[in-house]
Amino acid sequence: MHRITPHQPHPLFNTAATRRLEKAAAAALPPHTLMQRAGLAVAQLAQALAPHARTVWIACGPGNNGGDGLEAAMHLQRSGRKVIVTWLGQPDTAPADARASWQRARDAGVAWADAAPNDLDANDLCIDALLGIGVASSPHSPPRTPDARLLTCLQALHHSPAPVLAVDLPSGLDADTGQFAAGLTPDTPPHLHHRAPTPRHTLSLLTLKPGLFTATGRDAAGHVWLDDLGVEPGHEPPNAWLSGPALPAPRAHASHKGSYGDVAVVGGEGLAARGMGMAGAALLAASAALHSGAGRVLVTLLDDGHLQLDPQQPELMLRRFDALALEQLTMVCGCGGGQAIAHVLPEVISRAARLVLDADALNTIATQAALHALVVARGQHGQPTVITPHPLEAARLLGLTTAEVQADRLDAAQQLADQFNCVAVLKGSGTVIAAPDRVPAINPTGNARLATAGTGDVLAGMVGAHLAAGASAWRAASEAVYQHGQAADVWPAGLALTASALARRVGG
Ligand SMILES: NC(=O)C1=CN([C@@H]2O[C@H](COP(=O)(O)OP(=O)(O)OC[C@H]3O[C@@H](n4cnc5c(N)ncnc54)[C@H](O)[C@@H]3O)[C@@H](O)[C@H]2O)[C@@H](O)CC1
Ligand SMILES: [K+]
Numbered sequence: 011m012h013r014i015t016p017h018q019p020h021p022l023f024n025t026a027a028t029r030r031l032e033k034a035a036a037a038a039l040p041p042h043t044l045m046q047r048a049g050l051a052v053a054q055l056a057q058a059l060a061p062h063a064r065t066v067w068i069a070c071g072p073g074n075n076g077g078d079g080l081e082a083a084m085h086l087q088r089s090g091r092k093v094i095v096t097w098l099g100q101p102d103t104a105p106a107d108a109r110a111s112w113q114r115a116r117d118a119g120v121a122w123a124d125a126a127p128n129d130l131d132a133n134d135l136c137i138d139a140l141l142g143i144g145v146a147s148s149p150h151s152p153p154r155t156p157d158a159r160l161l162t163c164l165q166a167l168h169h170s171p172a173p174v175l176a177v178d179l180p181s182g183l184d185a186d187t188g189q190f191a192a193g194l195t196p197d198t199p200p201h202l203h204h205r206a207p208t209p210r211h212t213l214s215l216l217t218l219k220p221g222l223f224t225a226t227g228r229d230a231a232g233h234v235w236l237d238d239l240g241v242e243p244g245h246e247p248p249n250a251w252l253s254g255p256a257l258p259a260p261r262a263h264a265s266h267k268g269s270y271g272d273v274a275v276v277g278g279e280g281l282a283a284r285g286m287g288m289a290g291a292a293l294l295a296a297s298a299a300l301h302s303g304a305g306r307v308l309v310t311l312l313d314d315g316h317l318q319l320d321p322q323q324p325e326l327m328l329r330r331f332d333a334l335a336l337e338q339l340t341m342v343c344g345c346g347g348g349q350a351i352a353h354v355l356p357e358v359i360s361r362a363a364r365l366v367l368d369a370d371a372l373n374t375i376a377t378q379a380a381l382h383a384l385v386v387a388r389g390q391h392g393q394p395t396v397i398t399p400h401p402l403e404a405a406r407l408l409g410l411t412t413a414e415v416q417a418d419r420l421d422a423a424q425q426l427a428d429q430f431n432c433v434a435v436l437k438g439s440g441t442v443i444a445a446p447d448r449v450p451a452i453n454p455t456g457n458a459r460l461a462t463a464g465t466g467d468v469l470a471g472m473v474g475a476h477l478a479a480g481a482s483a484w485r486a487a488s489e490a491v492y493q494h495g496q497a498a499d500v501w502p503a504g505l506a507l508t509a510s511a512l513a514r515r516v517g518g
């Protein structure tokens with residue numbers, strides 16, 4: 011068993027792949043072995059996380075996830091803990107494994123209760139074994155009406171003042187998408203909004219599931235641990251990867267500014283056009299490219315030449331669009347581009363050597379099929395392209411709603427990559443990176459401090475710098491996304507995270 015950190019990549023397996031592995035392993039082992047291993051692992055982690063817990067309340071659902079909880083209850087009771095179990099199953103209808111573990115918990119003498127004890131506090135521990143990968147949350151099947159006792163237990167776990175250890179998954183979370191099944195989404199009553207969150211841990215069993223790392227999964231799961239139950243993935247291919255850090259690419263002493271490429275940022279509609287000055291977005295992207303190691307950074311502002319120098323960043327070279335040698339440049343196009351970006355997009359997309367498309371470039375492409383076709387053609391000509399939409403921009407590109415994109419972020423990112431024939435970065439909690447013909451990746455770094463204006467522009471500039479230095483579109487995207495999130499993760503407490511400060515720190 012080990013804790014999952016962002017320091018190395020990890021393969022992720024969806025529900026179907028996990029079921030196949032489970033079936034093959036179960037067939038090769040004596041009956042009940044997997045659940046016994048799972049319950050023991052849960053009990054061991056519970057002891058390690060809360061060695062002094064007064065009471066351990068274990069909420070067990072009717073299926074095998076509940077069986078894992080019952081097995082853990084037996085171990086914790088035997089090791090002298092005060093264990094209270096709420097079981098929503100019945101001995102005559104429970105799966106065979108769960109029934110065997112119920113019998114073992116009974117024989118060990120655990121206490122049974124209909125609901126959560128009402129005197130739980132921060133010195134206790136709750137174990138969430140209500141639902142695991144058996145949760146049915148297909149958007150195509152009608153929402154189930156969950157049983158009232160299940161809902162009461164779920165609420166007690168969501169609002170628990172005691173730390174919570176979830177078995178396999180936070181109950182109700184879909185292992186494939188990181189979204190809660192209909193009717194099972196946690197709600198936070200207003201009086202709890204300002205309370206410090208209680209520690210949350212999830213012990214994933216057999217495999218790590220993608221839903222733990224994207225959409226609402228990251229917040230729901232808290233610290234993620236894995237116990238593989240002694241089962242190797244064998245020939246089962248992963249459905250996605252959790253990214254690890256970039257391999258260091260040392261700079262040769264005999265290098266010069268030309269070795270790391272020229273990045274040109276095009277964007278920043280002027281104040282005169284529609285009364286909305288957006289030059290800042292382009293300057294942020296340019297600053298990020300500069301601090302991420304680009305040799306030279308050129309900036310073309312779509313502001314009719316009003317700005318001739320950024321005194322805060324004199325390294326940036328302002329250029330008119332017609333003075334750019336597009337075929338030799340890595341272009342970052344769209345940050346703060348407004349409507350003005352539409353005039354330059356056809357040329358940028360057709361001619362740029364390497365290209366990052368963000369923000370208003372994406373919004374414009376979403377409305378013009380001819381531009382879409384030009385992006386697809388870049389891939390056919392071997393010209394690297396990365397698109398960096400947030401969920402609303404992704405929804406526009408795919409003709410979906412934002413909710414539909416968020417309902418299955420891995421699938422949405424893959425659709426973007428396939429439809430636009432490029433590397434797609436779907437931003438948000440657990441940013442997804444996808445490319446045609448390869449397994450997508452979920453980024454493990456970053457936090458809510460990045461939810462502030464301009465951080466997306468910073469990311470676009472960083473991707474541009476990595477591309478200009480010679481990385482493939484896939485590497486440029488994954489490494490930039492990782493470092494962008496990591497900068498936020500190590501951000502000094504008490505220092506405001508602003509996009510311009512982030513841009514200055516991204517190079518480490
Ligand atoms: N079978 C095995 O070999 C192993 C199973 N393991 C555990 O078993 C779990 C999977 O067990 P199951 O397949 O029994 O599934 P679960 O125990 O996750 O869930 C099944 C139960 O949830 C109910 N349910 C499903 N969707 C619902 C919804 N939307 N609203 C309300 N109720 C809903 C079902 O009616 C069923 O009673 C794993 O997550 C893991 O914890 C582990 O012990 C490892 C080995
Ligand atoms: K669970």
